[in-house]
Amino acid sequence: MTVNELIKKVFFVEILKGLALTLKHLFSPAVTRQYPTEKREPFPGSRGLHALVRDPETGREKCVGCGLCAAMCPSRCIHIYTSEGDDHKKVVDRYEVDVLRCVFCALCVEACPYGALVLTPHYEYSGYTREEFYYTKDRLLENWDKYMAGPRGAEYLEKFWRPKSSDFGVRVESHMEEGAKS
Amino acid sequence: MEKFSEGPGNREETSRLSSNGLTLNIGPQHPATHGVLRLVVDLDGETIVKCTPYVGYLHRGVEKLSEHRNYMQILPFTDRLDYVSAMSNNIGYCTAVEKMFGIELPERTEYIRTIIGEMSRIVNHLLWLATHALDIGAMTVFLYCFREREKLLDLFERLCGARLTMSYTRIGGLKNDVDEQWLKDLYEFTDEFPMRIEQYETLIDKNRIWLKRTKGIGVISAEEAINWGLSGPTLRGSGVPYDIRTDMSYGVYDKVKWQVCTGKNGDVYDRYRVRMEEFRQSNSIIRQCIDQIPEGPIMADAPKFTLPAKDKVLSDMEHLIHHFVLVTKGPQTAPEGELYVATEVPKGELGFFFVSDGTGKPYRMRIRSPSFVHVAALPRLCEGELIADLISNIGSIDIVLGECDR
Ligand code: SF4
Ligand code: SF4
Numbered sequence: 379m380t381v382n383e384l385i386k387k388v389f390f391v392e393i394l395k396g397l398a399l400t401l402k403h404l405f406s407p408a409v410t411r412q413y414p415t416e417k418r419e420p421f422p423g424s425r426g427l428h429a430l431v432r433d434p435e436t437g438r439e440k441c442v443g444c445g446l447c448a449a450m451c452p453s454r455c456i457h458i459y460t461s462e463g464d465d466h467k468k469v470v471d472r473y474e475v476d477v478l479r480c481v482f483c484a485l486c487v488e489a490c491p492y493g494a495l496v497l498t499p500h501y502e503y504s505g506y507t508r509e510e511f512y513y514t515k516d517r518l519l520e521n522w523d524k525y526m527a528g529p530r531g532a533e534y535l536e537k538f539w540r541p542k543s544s545d546f547g548v549r550v551e552s553h554m555e556e557g558a559k560s
Numbered sequence: 561m562e563k564f565s566e567g568p569g570n571r572e573e574t575s576r577l578s579s580n581g582l583t584l585n586i587g588p589q590h591p592a593t594h595g596v597l598r599l600v601v602d603l604d605g606e607t608i609v610k611c612t613p614y615v616g617y618l619h620r621g622v623e624k625l626s627e628h629r630n631y632m633q634i635l636p637f638t639d640r641l642d643y644v645s646a647m648s649n650n651i652g653y654c655t656a657v658e659k660m661f662g663i664e665l666p667e668r669t670e671y672i673r674t675i676i677g678e679m680s681r682i683v684n685h686l687l688w689l690a691t692h693a694l695d696i697g698a699m700t701v702f703l704y705c706f707r708e709r710e711k712l713l714d715l716f717e718r719l720c721g722a723r724l725t726m727s728y729t730r731i732g733g734l735k736n737d738v739d740e741q742w743l744k745d746l747y748e749f750t751d752e753f754p755m756r757i758e759q760y761e762t763l764i765d766k767n768r769i770w771l772k773r774t775k776g777i778g779v780i781s782a783e784e785a786i787n788w789g790l791s792g793p794t795l796r797g798s799g800v801p802y803d804i805r806t807d808m809s810y811g812v813y814d815k816v817k818w819q820v821c822t823g824k825n826g827d828v829y830d831r832y833r834v835r836m837e838e839f840r841q842s843n844s845i846i847r848q849c850i851d852q853i854p855e856g857p858i859m860a861d862a863p864k865f866t867l868p869a870k871d872k873v874l875s876d877m878e879h880l881i882h883h884f885v886l887v888t889k890g891p892q893t894a895p896e897g898e899l900y901v902a903t904e905v906p907k908g909e910l911g912f913f914f915v916s917d918g919t920g921k922p923y924r925m926r927i928r929s930p931s932f933v934h935v936a937a938l939p940r941l942c943e944g945e946l947i948a949d950l951i952s953n954i955g956s957i958d959i960v961l962g963e964c965d966r
Binding site: 387392393395396399400403409420421423424425444446449450451452453481482483484485488489491492493497537538539540541542543544545546547 | 707
């Protein structure tokens with residue numbers, strides 16, 4: 379052991395260095411947040427509670443009840459019940475999401491060809507019963523009004539309702555033909 | 561366990577205690593086991609004579625479940641294998657499926673995947689360092705690591721909307737593109753990060769307590785490490801320069817400068833050093849990728865396997881039909897056969913083995929997870945050592961039980 383090493387050992391040099399670093403941090407601004415009182419705004423497109431898009435023209439849901447979202451859902455938590463309406467059109471009687479089963483993967487959003495379903499950035503929901511987490515059609519539409527109405531919804535669909543032609547680059551045309559063959 | 565019928569304080573009992581072993585059950589709920597791992601250790605005094613890991617407490621049947629989901633739907637399950645580095649698992653799974661389908665990825669996608677793969681490596685190693693140091697008794701490192709981890713998780717959230725279970729990659733591409741601002745913010749992070757690594761090292765690298773707890777503990781030779789099937793930093797700590805990224809089978813690792821980090825002695829300290837070096841390597845890979853990233857499409861030209869463009873779906877009948885078929889049944893033109901593809905995730909070699917019968921779902925999917933193999937090697941590492949070192953050994957092999965039990 380050289381003299382230098384001995385001095386380092388006796389005077390706890392490496393430990394003092396570490397302590398100096400922690401001491402420095404004592405005077406730097408805090409990086410933590412006091413959560414319930416001080417909230418962090420989630421980024422746009424954050425995957426939280428579901429919402430059904432409300433069509434501004436009709437004032438009703440945009441969903442046509444095709445059932446693709448339910449087929450795509452890996453945790454099988456979307457339940458859709460439809461019936462035939464007056465002019466042989468499909469009517470969505472019930473549209474329900476069992477949020478407790480959901481894994482928030484947003485595959486349902488991608489599966490929906492009509493852009494009728496979104497995941498809102500709302501993440502703070504808690505309750506005492508299971509029923510509170512069984513979201514019916516009306517409650518899902520309400521979520522849209524509360525969290526996504528206005529430009530937010532359009533922004534969300536633009537960024538997260540993908541893929542779009544631009545994602546495929548220039549080869550969109552060939553895509554169309556080959557897709558038809560398979 | 562030996563049953564001691566009489567109460568303590570009995571002289572005869574005390575002498576029997578010292579000569580007979582004690583069987584101790586650790587877990588499944590134990591803070592230092594990084595999940596629900598149960599260990600039964602036979603002790604002689606403080607020395608471990610035998611250690612038996614019991615796994616399966618977190619078994620969710622991902623492999624079986626996958627047989628009933630089409631290839632697209634399996635993706636969210638892979639998030640939940642190693643939930644600390646979900647992005648890497650996504651890449652691993654998609655790479656495997658793309659190899660099977662014969663999909664060529666656009667260059668931009670390869671670059672983005674390399675970037676997020678390395679980000680995920682940093683996130684994983686940060687959490688590893690934090691918990692490993694906490695196990696050994698250094699609390700401050702934990703808080704500092706989480707500060708940096710938070711920044712990367714924020715970037716992940718801006719990118720795909722989730723902080724932990726990302727599901728960001730898609731078969732043949734990505735969920736959505738990165739934007740300029742995002743790349744700029746990531747670049748800023750990489751500017752600052754090397755300084756942060758030095759801070760962690762100031763705290764523990766030469767700290768005499770840390771050295772005592774890690775040097776010469778859990779030594780495994782290169783040959784034995786290979787025989788036990790170890791991979792990733794745990795293997796490289798023993799001096800074996802094996803890294804699947806060097807195969808160039810995925811990502812753009814051939815277009816950037818980096819090197820495989822190895823240790824020498826194969827002890828807990830060397831495995832720690834390897835991961836610290838990987839921080840620097842990953843940081844530099846990210847920077848080079850951001851410098852080189854080209855413009856272009858992010859989805860591959862593979863219409864049989866990728867969802868058609870949304871704007872086409874509503875205007876074109878063929879696209880709509882194709883969309884319906886893909887979503888409800890999965891890709892109908894999957895090739896038949898068997899295939900194994902491995903990628904280098906932060907913990908080691910993550911492999912996916914598929915048996916495909918040509919339908920939209922895998923006939924069988926098997927996951928080769930590094931954590932499972934590492935848990936199997938745990939008895940070899942800690943038998944003959946002190947019980948106090950068991951915890952640093954568990955930390956050094958970097959396991960996540962979600963991946964181990966699947
Ligand atoms: S987010 Fe995923 S799990 Fe939840 S409803 Fe949609 S598809 Fe199902
Ligand atoms: S996929 Fe869209 S339109 Fe079809 S049922 Fe689901 S939400 Fe409604």
